[in-house]
Amino acid sequence: MALEDMPTERLRAHVAAELERTRARSALLTDSVDETDLVRQHSPLMSPLVWDLAHIGNQEELWLVRDVGERAPVRCDIDELYDAFKHPRRKRPDLPLLGPTEARDYVAEVRDKVLDILDRAPLEGRRLVDNAFAFGMIVQHEQQHDETMLATHQLRTGSPALDAPAPPSAPADVRSLPGEVLVPGGPFTMGTSTEPWALDNERPAHTVDVPPFFLDTRPVTNGEFMEFLAAGGYDDPRWWSEQGWAHRQRAELGAPQFWERDTDGTWWRTRFGRVERVPPQEPVLHVCYYEAEAYARWARKRLPTEAEWEKAARFDPASGRSQRYPWGDADPTPEHANLGQRHLSPSPAGSYPEGASPLGVRQLIGDVWEWTSGDFHGYPGFVAFPYREYSEVFFGPRYKVLRGGSFGTDGAACRGTFRNWDFPIRRQIFCGFRCARDPRPGELE
Structure with a gap:
């Protein structure tokens, strides 16, 4: 109810x-x-x-x-x-x-x-x-x-303090999942005016016209990110924005946070005090906005805008309405999404078919926060409530918006309209991304 x-x-x-x-x-x-x-x-x-x-x-x-x-x-x-x-x-x-x-x-x-x-x-x-x-x-x-x-x-360093069961294996149909889907162009309702516990930056509902675009059906994986590493992506300024390249050099970025490579080229990660091989099928985690942006350019794609992300996550072409979640209006269950610290890592990419959007996009809720290209700002008609310091003082180009929640986000603090934000250099948060692209000439004819 x-x-x-x-x-x-x-x-x-x-x-x-x-x-x-x-x-x-x-x-x-x-x-x-x-x-x-x-x-x-x-x-x-x-x-x-x-x-x-x-x-x-x-x-x-x-x-x-x-x-x-x-x-x-x-x-x-x-x-x-x-x-x-x-x-x-x-x-x-x-x-x-x-x-x-x-x-x-x-x-x-x-x-x-x-x-x-x-x-x-x-x-x-x-x-x-x-x-x-x-x-x-x-x-x-x-x-x-x-x-x-x-x-x-x-x-933290030292022996592990937390434990949780591993996420379930990838579903049987993951190999047949298309790499991307077309999100049709047209208007949709972004934000909410009716969600009782929605916070001020999610309000008010307003209409946004989004041109057609393609969106990956799942987040970018560790294995795919390893290909970017192997191709010298961190050493090639062609893929980085001017600000991103400056940060990559200043911070000496060479891989996602918590990754290390041994002498035979194997990538390892530290996960809550445990050292393990980087699983190639999981969504990549602990990358900053600039790393995500560089990968997307290398892959001849881009990061989705915030409006594109929300349209893909909420819009149902059959009914023409925006849902609370990709799967509908019902609260999330363990069959829909990896939320609430139930596991201590993302689930394999392509998991949770019951949580897919009407267009077949998976894992838009849970697993990893997804960087978008949007700066954090108030919607048209925004009113701070109940205090300015929750959202309004952060508005502006200094912060990028992340969407969808992670395995560490609780369902009470995550929905299709929920907005997170952080500096584009941050990667200690549970952040990953998926890619979008514009249609090629003649592709929609």
Whole structure:
């Protein structure tokens, strides 16, 4: 049942279950390492895990305890410590942060108050609480930080701390899957005005006319990226933009992050503390925008625009409407997509036929965040809500948009309209890509 159709008590029960499920994931990510690892900064790009944990609680207190619940503060003395805009990540270890025990006690106390508020607060009457939006915003915020903490686990050294079953093998029909499909030209509805928990940058719904284009049916694989490496792609400036080539030289890029090649030419990767051969059938992971852009040019293709990506992921040519997901409007299941840290790696390219779009494009949701060529900006009619710092302060050409989520993204924080963004040099996130191309002369006749 859609959120907006749920009776109030059922909606309260749903929210409580989402809060509990999300907190269990946060606990797994923080309880799986010792206190030394919790307070250590594993990379200047990331916060200590203990900062993320207390920040989750502080945001929950600010919005649900103080605003929705109109209750007295739990710890107003720590607001500035856990304000993400006050302190860059690289400087957070120097702050007088709550220790592991204190942080756990704090988030537990906040949660107790939130569950009491959930039982009593009206879930209608103002935009912040309609359809439990503020609670959904907090669920998504915590899940986003859970994915950030998962990326921190990938950067930490030492013995493995996390475990999960391997993804299923590729489906039997993967060999017969066409390499690309034609996405017909024409208008479609981009964004949403009706998704109850959609965030401000996904709104409002608006019509975009997209010319016809071809899109790969699956993400680019490790094996395909190895061909780019073998062809000297990292050493040939023809494939790189001016900014990309400058960054490639400055950062001395030579392969995806966490890859190393041994003396016989075999590529190995480190995956959550385990060293393994790079599996050629998996979508390539941990490449920055510039690497993705260079590969696409080498392959005589390009990255899709953000509108192209969303049209391929949501538009149903038979009905003419935009769906919530490639497969329809139903929430994702394990048969549709690799989400929620169920596995600790992407599934083989071409997986999840039940999650395919009406045109047959697979893995648009889950597995790897996909770089698009779009800069991050607000849609026509954008209105910041409930605060400018969620989206608006990031608008502009400095950030590129990623779509679709990864194996570390939870279903509550991923849908066909969801937008992620980051600097084009970033690759510690679970990012990959797929290619698009324009029709050749006469190809559509």
